[in-house]
Amino acid sequence: MKSTLSVILCVATLVAVSRAGAQVCVGQSLPPDAAGGPPRPLAEVYGTVERIDGTTMILVTRVGRRLRIDLTPASAAGRVQAVQPGMAAGVLATQGSPSMLLAQSVARAKASPAAWRPDCIPFAGF
Amino acid sequence: MWLFLGVFQLLLTACGQHQGASPAQPSVAAPRVSVLTHHYDNGRTGWNNAESILTVSAVSGARFGLLRTVPLDDQVDTQPLVVAGLSSVGGQAVGGHDVVYLTTETNTVYAIDGATGAVLVSRSLGAAVPSPQMCFSNGHTVGINGTGVIDPVSETLYVIAYTLENGVATYRLHALDITTLQDKVTSQVITASHALADGSIFNFNASVQRQRAALLLFNGSIYAGFASFCDFVPGQSRGWVLGWTANTLTPLAANQLTDRATGTGYYLSSIWMSGAGLAADSSNIYAVTGNSNPSGATYDAAGGTNFAESLIKLSPDLTSVVDWFTPQNYVFLEATDGDFGAGGVMLIPGVFGQGGASVALAAAAGKDGAMYLLNAGALGHGGPAPASPAPVDAAAVGYCWCAESYFVGANGPTIVSSGGGFSEIESVAHTTPLTIQLWSVPSTIPSTGPVLVKAGASSDLSGSPQDGGIFTSVSSHGPSNVVIWAVTRPTTTPDASGGYPMSLFAFSEAATNGQLTKLYQGVAGEWGPDSMNANANTVPVVANGQVYVATYKQLRIFGLH
Numbered sequence: 001m002k003s004t005l006s007v008i009l010c011v012a013t014l015v016a017v018s019r020a021g022a023q024v025c026v027g028q029s030l031p032p033d034a035a036g037g038p039p040r041p042l043a044e045v046y047g048t049v050e051r052i053d054g055t056t057m058i059l060v061t062r063v064g065r066r067l068r069i070d071l072t073p074a075s076a077a078g079r080v081q082a083v084q085p086g087m088a089a090g091v092l093a094t095q096g097s098p099s100m101l102l103a104q105s106v107a108r109a110k111a112s113p114a115a116w117r118p119d120c121i122p123f124a125g126f
Numbered sequence: 127m128w129l130f131l132g133v134f135q136l137l138l139t140a141c142g143q144h145q146g147a148s149p150a151q152p153s154v155a156a157p158r159v160s161v162l163t164h165h166y167d168n169g170r171t172g173w174n175n176a177e178s179i180l181t182v183s184a185v186s187g188a189r190f191g192l193l194r195t196v197p198l199d200d201q202v203d204t205q206p207l208v209v210a211g212l213s214s215v216g217g218q219a220v221g222g223h224d225v226v227y228l229t230t231e232t233n234t235v236y237a238i239d240g241a242t243g244a245v246l247v248s249r250s251l252g253a254a255v256p257s258p259q260m261c262f263s264n265g266h267t268v269g270i271n272g273t274g275v276i277d278p279v280s281e282t283l284y285v286i287a288y289t290l291e292n293g294v295a296t297y298r299l300h301a302l303d304i305t306t307l308q309d310k311v312t313s314q315v316i317t318a319s320h321a322l323a324d325g326s327i328f329n330f331n332a333s334v335q336r337q338r339a340a341l342l343l344f345n346g347s348i349y350a351g352f353a354s355f356c357d358f359v360p361g362q363s364r365g366w367v368l369g370w371t372a373n374t375l376t377p378l379a380a381n382q383l384t385d386r387a388t389g390t391g392y393y394l395s396s397i398w399m400s401g402a403g404l405a406a407d408s409s410n411i412y413a414v415t416g417n418s419n420p421s422g423a424t425y426d427a428a429g430g431t432n433f434a435e436s437l438i439k440l441s442p443d444l445t446s447v448v449d450w451f452t453p454q455n456y457v458f459l460e461a462t463d464g465d466f467g468a469g470g471v472m473l474i475p476g477v478f479g480q481g482g483a484s485v486a487l488a489a490a491a492g493k494d495g496a497m498y499l500l501n502a503g504a505l506g507h508g509g510p511a512p513a514s515p516a517p518v519d520a521a522a523v524g525y526c527w528c529a530e531s532y533f534v535g536a537n538g539p540t541i542v543s544s545g546g547g548f549s550e551i552e553s554v555a556h557t558t559p560l561t562i563q564l565w566s567v568p569s570t571i572p573s574t575g576p577v578l579v580k581a582g583a584s585s586d587l588s589g590s591p592q593d594g595g596i597f598t599s600v601s602s603h604g605p606s607n608v609v610i611w612a613v614t615r616p617t618t619t620p621d622a623s624g625g626y627p628m629s630l631f632a633f634s635e636a637a638t639n640g641q642l643t644k645l646y647q648g649v650a651g652e653w654g655p656d657s658m659n660a661n662a663n664t665v666p667v668v669a670n671g672q673v674y675v676a677t678y679k680q681l682r683i684f685g686l687h
Contacts, residue, residue, distance in 0.1 A: 044262075078359040079260060082420060082463060087550060090659065092260045105260035107356040108463075111548065111555040112591030114618035114626075115658035117262070 030094065030104065043101055043123060046090045046109050046116035049083050057106070059089060062113040070096055074103040081107040090116065098125040158210035158224070159669045162276040164340030164403035165205070165529065166599070169473035172531035172542070172665070177601035177609075179671030179686065185609055185632045186645040189686045193672070194243040196683070200230040201265045201657055202676035203401060204273040205340070205665040207283070208240065215239075215305050216247025224669060227276065227304065228676055233269035233287045235307050240672060243683060249307040251300060252289035259334060261356035265657040272350065273340035273401065277372060282310055284348050284372070286337050295333040299348065299375055314375035318368050323431045324388045334363040336396075339470075340403030344411065345442045348372050349404050351397030351413050357463065365395040365415050365433075367404070369444050380445045384415045385424070385432045392419040395434040400597075401663040402470020402529040407486065407502065410448060411440040412473065414490050416465035422457040427509055435459045435466045437490050437498075437505060451500055451517070452509035459494060464551040466492035469595070470529035473502060474539070479570035480518075487518060487567070489541055491526040493551045495594070497543050499567070499578060519577035523563055525549035525556075525594025527661055533600040535608040535635045537566040537581050542610055547587075547594035560588035562598055562612055562642065564635060582637030585644065590615035592661045601668040608635040609645065613664040613675055616653035625652030630666060630675055630684065648684070651677030 029039040045067060047059040057069045069091055074080045083089045083106060090109040093101035101121075109116055157176055165172040184190060207227040215225050215237050224240035233251040238244065254269035264271070274285035283302040288295065297316035300309055318330035330352075339351035347369045354363035365384030370377050384395035396416040397404075405412040418424050418434035426432040427450050435456040439449040452466075453459065459466055469492045477484040480501075488505075491497035499518040500506065506513030524545025531542035547560035562584040571577055587596070592615040602608040610633045616626030630650035633642040653662045657678060667674040673684040 042260075078361055079356070081357050088555075090262055092257075092262075105356070105358065107261060107263065107358075108550065109262075109659055110591045110593075111550060112618055115591040117656055117659070 040094050041122045042104065043093045043121040043126070044090070044117060045093070045119045045121060046088065046113070049085050049087050049089050051085050059091060061119055062116065067101060068099055069093060069101045069103050071103050071106060074106050077104070079105040083108055095123040160210045160278060161208040161667050161669050162278055163207070163343065164273040164401070165531070165665065168342065168344060168406040169475055170403055170405045170470055170529060171472060171475065172599040173533045174599070174601045174668050175533065175604060177668055178603050180601055180609060180668060180673070181603065181607040182609060182634050182645060184686060190646060191648060191684060191687060193683045193685045193687070196238055196243045196245070196681040198228065198230055198236065198676070198679050198681060199234050200232040200269070201654055201678045202228060202230055203271050203663065204229045206667045206674040206676050206681065207274065207276050208667060208669040208674065209276060209278070209304060210670060212305065218246050220246065224672070226674055226681065227283055228681060229270035229274060229285055231265050231267055231269045231271065233289060235283070235285060235302065237304065237307060238681065240674070240683065247307050251285070251287035251298070252291070255288050255290045255295045258295060258336070259355040259358045261358055262659050263356050264660045265654065268336070272337045273403065275341045275343040275348065276304060277343055280373065281305060284341055284343065286316070286341065286350055288337065297332045297337060299370060301375055311375055314370060314377070316368065318366060318377065318381050320381055320383045320386065322386045322388045326388065328364070328383070330366060331362050334359040335366065336398065338398040338401055339413065340401060342404040342406055342411065343372060344406040346372055347378060347442070349411060351404055353396030353398035353416070354394055357394060360392045360394050363396070364393045365397045367397065367411070367413065367440060367444060378444055380443055382440055382444050382447065384438065385418055385434065387424055387426065387431045390419055390424045392424065394418050395432055397467060399470040399529070400468055400527045400661065405471050405473050407473050409442070411442060412471045412488065413438055413440070414467040414469065414471050414492065416467035417460050417463055420461050420463070422460040425456060425460065425509065427452055427507065437466070437471055437488070437500070439505060449505045450507060451498070451505035451513060452507065453496065453498065454508060454512065455494070456509055462551045464493045466490070468493045469526045472530040472532060474532055474541070478567065481573065485571070489530045491523055491530070491543065491545065493525055493527065493549060495522055495524045495526055495545050497521050497523045497526070497530070518571060521565060521578045524558060524560065527593040527663065528595030528597050531598045531600050531610070533602055533608055535602065535605050537635070538569060539567045540581060540635070541565040541567060541578070542598050542600060544598055544612065545595045548591060549594045557588065559586040560594060560596070561586060562610060562633065564642070582635070582640055582642045584633055584642045587612070587614050587631065589617055591618050591658065592616065597663055597665045599666050599668060609633070610635065610642070611666040611668060611673065613650045613666050615662050616658065620655065621652060623652070624655055625678060626655070626658060627652050628662060628664065628677055630673065650675040651680050651682050654678040
């Protein structure tokens with residue numbers, strides 16, 4: 001299978017500004033799709049699943065921030081591990097609307113935030 | 127009597143090398159041990175019974191500790207392998223020192239002088255695959271994820287590297303000369319196909335399969351199991367068992383899929399076993415599978431189409447599943463991602479009396495913490511129906527992403543289990559004490575009552591945010607000087623370097639008020655901050671007076687100062 005399912009590490013360090021202040025994170029990106037568009041930056045976030053309404057998951061991050069995440073792309077790709085409210089999860093996502101992330105993969109995370117990688121949301125508005 | 131190929135794996139090399147004058151060492155040269163496969167032998171016992179230097183008193187004494195630390199280029203998810211008796215490696219004379227072989231997630235293979243820590247030769251097997259399937263139950267890249275195996279006769283190290291080749295995730299089986307790390311024959315790109323239940327052909331897809339279980343060398347062939355990345359793409363990822371002729375890397379004519387169903391769109395039945403190896407007795411191959419469809423509706427071992435949540439026995443030509451055992455709570459395990467196959471299977475050496483007959487025994491435990499002791503010659507099937515024969519016994523050992531060890535000591539045949547710590551299989555987090563437990567097994571199985579008798583347990587070793595259970599190994603000198611070794615998973619608090627420390631523990635088999643005597647505790651290495659969502663399934667390897675522990679970007683060597 002060609003590289004569309006692979007994720008390449010960003011060669012550059014991305015600087016994202018979050019509500020918590022300036023945050024430096026090493027982002028990842030999806031490689032160009034078949035149409036040849038540019039690589040799409042990926043957010044990587046961890047938290048506790050607060051609820052799942054249809055295709056939208058509310059994830060509460062380690063600093064208490066609620067993120068709305070559309071599960072549709074990850075579900076379509078078969079990259080959603082079974083998670084339920086109260087469980088820890090990690091998400092790789094592209095940018096959707098200014099208030100919504102588009103999940104590319106959702107997997108269980110270890111319960112302790114100590115085990116989570118730093119959150120990285122390299123999108124304006126987040 | 128089982129005739130383990132493990133006899134070859136735990137090779138006693140009488141090379142006559144003295145270790146230098148030391149009160150703790152014998153006055154005559156002891157046979158030297160090579161550790162050539164995961165958990166020491168094809169039964170996966172984790173037992174080195176020819177260790178004459180690391181006695182109970184030596185390990186508990188002030189002279190035992192860290193000798194040196196060797197930096198490596200990336201995370202190590204595989205077990206170190208040790209070869210004694212080589213004359214030169216990488217063009218350098220090794221003077222009878224042991225040579226340690228390590229592989230990392232960047233596809234680097236190292237040969238390291240066990241006495242000096244010097245890297246004798248290293249080689250990259252190609253660019254590793256970044257974030258396969260965007261699963262993060264691993265480091266940022268996945269390279270060599272499963273422990274290789276060494277053939278001491280041909281002096282060949284077999285490893286499977288995961289490489290990104292022209293943007294395509296590819297598995298390659300290598301046969302490396304252990305003195306040069308060069309390929310002895312052209313590496314084999316892994317491909318396979320298998321007929322599904324409806325006769326349609328299903329092809330192996332390297333981009334959705336994780337090669338996590340340790341390789342097996344058996345009957346002149348190399349075998350490997352495959353799993354998924356994070357249970358992702360369950361409509362394409364299945365539990366494959368593949369094999370190749372060892373000296374040519376030619377694929378075997380047949381292979382096995384643990385799930386050959388059609389139409390459900392959700393398969394898996396993965397073989398990963400937290401890195402434990404496919405096991406083998408004198409005749410067959412054993413593995414344990416994980417979950418398939420959470421509904422439980424696709425399990426079909428009796429029909430031969432889906433062996434989810436099962437211990438399976440395979441013919442060595444991979445043409446058939448000849449026997450299996452499925453726990454009765456398989457529906458619960460399916461529904462909760464409660465992989466029975468989060469643990470490996472251990473085949474116990476020798477035979478045990480039972481009702482006037484002789485039986486061989488196997489032990490396996492998984493995420494839900496039930497350790498089953500089974501008649502390896504008649505696994506009993508089970509699943510929806512009660513197993514017949516029933517398991518010889520079962521014991522609650524605690525959540526187990528791990529595998530058992532075994533030894534024969536003061537209490538006779540003894541299984542070492544571990545379990546407990548953290549688990550989330552019931553959708554909410556549970557934390558219980560994590561202990562190492564000893565279970566004695568009578569040489570004659572009683573007709574009634576419990577078979578497994580708890581002979582002791584360690585103190586609580588929990589404290590990691592990672593999953594439950596840990597890998598153990600055992601050293602002894604025959605039945606005496608039994609030392610149980612373990613490396614705990616990383617703590618929740620980083621050290622000054624930003625890594626998460628892990629500890630090496632040693633216990634004797636002696637118990638006071640049921641608690642094993644701790645002989646040693648020391649920092650064994652650390653786990654990387656980017657990898658904490660990936661369990662550190664670290665196996666301490668004991669050979670010829672030294673203990674090798676490989677973690678994140680380092681190998682630590684312990685022994686007597």
